[in-house]
Amino acid sequence: MRALIVTAVAAEADSVVSGLTGSTPHQDPVTPEPRVLPGRYLLSRRDLPGLAAEVLVGGVGPAAAAAATATALALSEYSLVVSAGIGGGFAPAAPVGSLVVADALVAADLGAETADGFLDVQELGFGHSVHLPPAELAARAAEATGALLAPVLTVSTVTGTAEGAARLSARHPLAGAEAMEGFGVAEAAAAHGLPVLEIRAVSNAVGPRDRDAWRIGDALAALTAGFRALGPVLVTWGERHEHR
């Protein structure tokens, strides 16, 4: 199984690498860091037998994530793409420190504002506003990591008010989390005919902006624990699906 795992920032990539390999890149100066290029970590099958993963720091937001993912997919062959990182959780289903695995990757603010409300790009007839992961993989990933299995919304602007959170919840009542890269990663994966998965560790509640309430450290620790449990799921899924 060759997986491309895309995060927004290096701290998230470090958490993913730590979860998959049990070591933190800067923790083991004796062996060369797993970074192949600035912002890229190449984990060999030595790190996790059955899984060769590349962790790419793709940047914040859907456009940067799509551009970085598409570039990596054009340069190398993968069998799965994963969008991973921190995200906002929709209370009470996804509290701070919990994990959410997407059963749908939703472009939540890509569309048009009208006098009668928001129309998404699919309703406008200009393409997709939802990408679906392989259902079996998403379910197994959620089960293994203890994550909530729910839609993850991709936005270009972090929700910062109760009204904004209410608007999103009204359109997506089952949503578990909000982040800024998943749909961009999914669009790039779809362009290359590859399956996509998204996992988010909740750093804050979606709603009124309160930076002091963000728990990024707790979320990064949850992300590490999540990938410790997710690695074997990716290996097993790859064994069952790669020959197809």
Ligand SMILES: O=C(O)c1cccc(C(=O)CC[C@H]2O[C@@H](n3cnc4c(=O)[nH]cnc43)[C@H](O)[C@@H]2O)c1
């Ligand atoms: O509002 C702020 O001042 C603020 C403080 C810390 C971080 C931010 C971000 O914009 C982080 C965006 C970054 O993290 C992901 N993320 C985390 N929580 C959320 C959220 O509630 N809604 C959307 N994205 C979130 C996101 O994927 C980015 O990579 C702002």
